[in-house]
Amino acid sequence: MSNRTLAILKPDCVQKNLIGEVITKITGAGFKIISMKMVHLNEKSAGGFYEVHKERPFFNDLIKYMTSGPCVPIALEKENAVEDFRKLIGATDPAKAEEGTIRKLYADSIEANIVHGSDSDENAKMEILHFFSRKELLENHG
Ligand code: GDP
């Protein structure tokens, strides 16, 4: 799945009514949508997704934010998907993100930063399977 990555339009993106605008940026950059849904995460699901950050000081705030409203996970496909998507969204802290990136354009803070993007092929595979069944991915592919 090295040509795939997981995006999540985070609760602030949905709250600010930016779903359409952000998806336009994503597809405009050449990503194909494989599967997509709207879900309101509970603490268990958000905690599982961000398991790697559980010792970080911001973990509790992160879970509160990610469970504050619905979000939109999207399985994406493109050559070099992981790296190209990280470039498209910009640095975690929007103040440090490059001009024209999604986080620079729309994000308010290092926490409420609009969008998630997987950071490796291995994590992309796990993260996609956190939200989508193999059956869903097969049915929607092609
Ligand atoms: P990402 O891969 O760029 O999303 O960044 P990380 O994997 O390091 O962090 C995951 C998410 O936790 C980020 O996207 C932010 O929503 C949040 N986050 C990261 N760093 C901080 C921080 O220093 N403070 C707070 N409050 N949230 C953070």
Ligand code: MG
């Ligand atoms: Mg990360």
